[in-house]
Amino acid sequence: MKTVFASSFTVAALCAAAVPAFAGAPLYQFDDGTSISALCSARVEFNDNIYLRSSDKDSDVILHLIPGLELSKGSKDAQSSIKFTVTEDLSMYMDDDENNYQATHVNAAYSYAGARLSGTIAAGFDMNQNTTSRDIKAGDMIEYYTYYAKAIGSYKIGEKVSVTSGFSWNGTAYQDHRDSYNDRETYSVPVSVYHSVLTEKLRAGLSYEYRYTDLAANGRERSLGTNPGYQQVHFFGVSAVGEVTEKLTVDGRVGYTTSDYSRRTTGNNDDRENTLGLNAAFNWAATEKTSVRLALSRDFEISGNGDDITSTGVALTANHRMDTHWSFNAGLDYRNDDYNNRDRKDDVYTARVGSNYNVNEYLNIAASYSFQWDDSNDSDSEYTKNLVSLSLNFRY
DSSP: OOOOOTTHHHHHHHHHHHHHHHTTSOSEEOTTSOEEEEEEEEEEEEESOTTOOSSSOOOEEEEEEEEEEEEEEEOTTSSEEEEEEEEEEEEEESSOGGGOEEEEEEEEEEEEEOSSEEEEEEEEEEEEEEOOTTTSOTTOOEEEEEEEEEEEEEEESSSSEEEEEEEEEEEEEEOSOTTTOOOEEEEEEEEEEEEEESEEEEEEEEEEEEEEEEEOOOHHHHHHTOOOOEEEEEEEEEEEEEESSSSEEEEEEEEEEEEEEEEGGGTEEEEEEEEEEEEEEEEEEOSSSEEEEEEEEEEEEEOTTOOEEEEEEEEEEEEEEOSSSEEEEEEEEEEEEEETTTTEEEEEEEEEEEEEEESSSSEEEEEEEEEEEEEESSTTTOEEEEEEEEEEEEEO
16 A cells, blocks of 8 residues: 555646536436535645654655545435445655555445434445554554444434434454554444423433444464453433524533453453543534534543543634635644553643635635644653645535
8 A cells, every 4th residue: 555656646637627627517417316526635734743753753744635436316305315435545755755655435324314213324444544642652654444334313202202322333453563453343332312301402311322342352462362352331321412592502411431341461351440421512603603612522442552541532613704715713622541551641732723715616725733742641652743734625
């Protein structure tokens, strides 16, 4: 997958040249309402710490060229829709060209919204290559695959009572440094029973979720012939979704979460933890042009090394639409990762700003800047990173 793409600039030129030819309609429109659209993005990034090291940092300029296709279809009664998207990310590092890679991204979704029954079925596959403080060791540039499938639906039993449930499955498969990282698969089943509160637009109720993560053996554990372990999580709590006021909406849950974690190769047999469980988002329409979103989370996670983590997050984002062309956004994120099976704690702070300019319905220009600081008591995991990005996004 690490290949130098000499023809990438040609791809970008073809994307740009094709916009005037196809603007005004999808690439192809069928009589039954099915449409095929061509997608193409060109993005240039400057990253001053591509390996997330605390010292001896490497900076680079990275060019991404991302052509793709989207197939979509809506029913005549507008109750159901299908969307299938495939894109190819051709990434070139101007200095460290050994990191050049080609990544495929495939996503498919079907949604239905009837009088009583509504739901979504979705699946996807992504190739990735990056460095993250939680999943990847500092200094490693790792290729890995992620995949998922989920089905979730809601059924109205009566005028005020509804039940929401489903199933999800996702996994991570590492392609490099397999002696250091654990592949994993997670299965979860959420169930919520809602009752309308005060108005039909706000529902509240009880929620439960069961989640199981299976850790596949890395190279060292395979050589020892041992079982790498698992994480089993139960959540019990209350949830709410809908309009609190005309300008404020909520979608979230809060309650009690328990975790049963076993990692035999590190001596952590049946390590049981419990904590506040939280996953909530509040959206506030401050004005006609300005919106604010606050997201809160606290849950148990698994790192790329198979570590058991209690993770707490806060994310605040503001968006402002100046006119039909210009929009701006800014955000502050905080995440605390407490490693339950070893002495490591990370406080990750991220500040970001960005702007978008819609040239027309088919062409968008975006620019962004972000600063990230991982304040860790593990000196090898502490780092700062500045990232500047400029992109052109075409759709025709």
